Structures are given as C-alpha cells and as structure tokens.
Amino acid sequence: MTQGAATPLPTPKERRRLRESRSLTQAQVATKVGVTRETVRSWESGRTTPRGRKAEAYARLLSQLAEPAESAEPAEPAELAESTAPVEPSGPAGTTGPTEPAEPELVGAGAPARTPARKNRRAPSPARPARRRTPRREPAPSERPGTPPEAFDALYAHCAPYLVRQTYLLTGRRALARESVERAFQLAWERWPEVAVDPDPAGWVRAAAYEYAMSPWHRLRRAHRVPEAPPADPEDRKLLDALLSLPPAYRRTLLLYDGVGLNLPETAAETEASTPAAANRVLHAREAVAEQLPGLAVPEQLHQRLTELAGSEKLDAPRSTTVRSGGEKRTRFWTRAAIAVTVLIVGATALTVRVAPTKYEPVPAPGAPISGVPPLTGPQHMTEHDRKLRQRLRAELSGGPQRLAPVAE
Structure with a gap:
C-alpha cells in the first residue's frame, strides 16, 4: 500500500495506535x-x-505500519497475558483455550471492526502462528447511506444503545449516561465532516461521551448531589459499587479493556496513556474488584458480569432525529448569542469613541491649606458696625455739603 503526499494522514489517535501496535517508541x-x-x-x-x-516520510512509515496491522491481530504484552489468562483444562490434543462467550450487548459500540467478544491472547510463537482477522465485508452500494443524515442515523442506531450502557457503568448515573451520549452525538453531528472520514467513528463518539461523563464539573450540579437509585439485584449493586470505588482512569481503562473489548494499544491511545501504564491500570483494577468480589477474579467472569449489569438497566437512548435537531438548535442558540455579544461590544466601542474627548484637558489640582502666610494689611471685610456707619454717612450727605452764600451790604 502506497500513500502519496496528497493522501491525508490518519488521525492523531490512529497514528499513535499504529505505532504502538508495532511496539515502537516515539524516539x-x-x-x-x-x-x-x-x-x-x-x-x-x-x-x-x-x-x-x-x-511524505511520515505517511510512508504509517502505511508500512498499517499493512501488518490489518493482517494479524496485535499481540498483548506477555506479562499481562500471563497474569490474566486463567488455568483451563487441556483438550484432547493438549491445547488450552477459553470457551467462546455469547455475543454481549456491551461490546457493540466498542469494536465494530473486530470480533464482538475479546479473549485473552498470548504472544504468537513459532508453533502457534498469529490468528488472522476475518476480512470485512464491504457493504453493497444499496446498503451504504447516501446522505450525511442517513450516515449519522446509521451510526447512532449502531452505537447509541450500547454506549448508554457503557457510560452507565462508568458513572453509575442513568440520566448522566443518557446526557453524555446525547452530547457526544451532537458534537459528532457538528463535526460530521471530520467524524465521517475517521477510521473509527464509534471510537470517536465513545471517547467524547466518556470525556463528558467523567468531567469533574458534574459534581457541582444540584442533580448530582442526590444519590442515584441502586440496581435492584444485590450482586449488581456490589459490582457497581466496586467499579465506582476505582479511580476514574482505572475505571475507564478496565471498562474499555474488559468490558468493550479493546486491545492494549487501542485502550492506551483512547485513555492517552502508554501501553505499560494501561496494562498496569488493568491489573490493579482487576485486583481491586477481585478483592471486593472474589468470584470475579477470572477476566471472562468479569466481562460477563459487566455485560449482565449493563443489560439489566432499562436505558433507552433518544431518537437520532431528536439528537440532531437538538444539536442544531443548540448551535443556533450559541451562534446567535455570540452574534449578539459581538454587536453589543461593537456598539459600546462606537459609543465610547463618539463621546470620548478629542483633546486632553488637565484636571485642576485640588486646593490645599498653606500655613505661614502673613495676614493682609489692606482693607479687610467690613463688619456689621462698618456697614451701619457707611449707610448713615450716605444718608446724611446725600444733598452735599452746605455752601455759604455772600450777602451784599
């Protein structure tokens, strides 16, 4: 498979998954x-x-890494496979293998391109070649969705019922699980050109739903302070309490690996951790669950109990048309709000420019008392006695002084 410079590169998540599937470091x-x-x-x-x-060089390298990843199943680390593989009776030919479980309802949205149930796989050896994947059947032209709404509805119908149950196991809250899935699909519809070309659209939506469900801001909501009604079955209640007692990162890793059925590189890429860190989280999470529930020490039993717990709750997702219309209404509301705020800022700026002074007018300094100034020596303010004297003088001398008139004799 060749890939030129004009061919778009895989998504960042797919780049990391391809590198870790061949056990290569970033260096x-x-x-x-x-x-x-x-x-x-x-x-x-x-x-x-x-x-x-x-x-171009990076695209050629990713193409080379993708060729064996499509033909052979990536092997898990030996330490995780040895620590999680149960002891099983030998068959007639001396080989061991776990019993294939029935297809669970929890795995549908997790691995649509792989087998529904994940088994503990050991590293391939010369005597035991790696198992090849079954080639995927390309849908007929009549089966392929023609318009973006049809493609979105097909993805929603395939992933939403399973994803609601997975999110419930992650949070233990039914309303939050439905809200997380609805917001994730609304975000996917807003970015549909990006999601439509993603190699794993179900993984894209699942990651968005998990991130929204595990946001620490939900604990500030009033509805989150009210305790959720526990499951009716006591065993389901114990398992859910054991899951919720795990740290969020361990709980998410355990759900992806033992519940959804992802392999270690894909689990590490989705949780933004290295492959050894993801393996350690799975091991510690299994030990913590087995400490509270000793009957779930075997991974197959834990996977089956997670599926039963998710299927016991009546969690129905809303219709795809409702999700699409709700997302469009939400987008229109925030778009109009942004336009209104922008117009308000522009109007306030224009008003400020209009009424602002065009030249600088210094502000007069405030007065301050000054000491040490000698008193005035000139005329002072007239007192009440001085005013009365002035009025009397003006009244008496209004006709002027008397003159002496000469008399002739």
Missing part, C-alpha cells in the same frame, strides 16, 4: 522520519501537522 519513529521525539509527540497529540517532505 524510534523520530529517527526513521528524521525529526525529534517532541515533534512526533506533537503529531500524535494533534497539536501540529507534518508538512512537506517530513509529511
């Missing part, structure tokens, strides 16, 4: 492409996008 990929380890880390996190010759 090894950086050496092959000719960049630094920090550059590869930024490519896999989505902060930057490769360009030019580096993009």
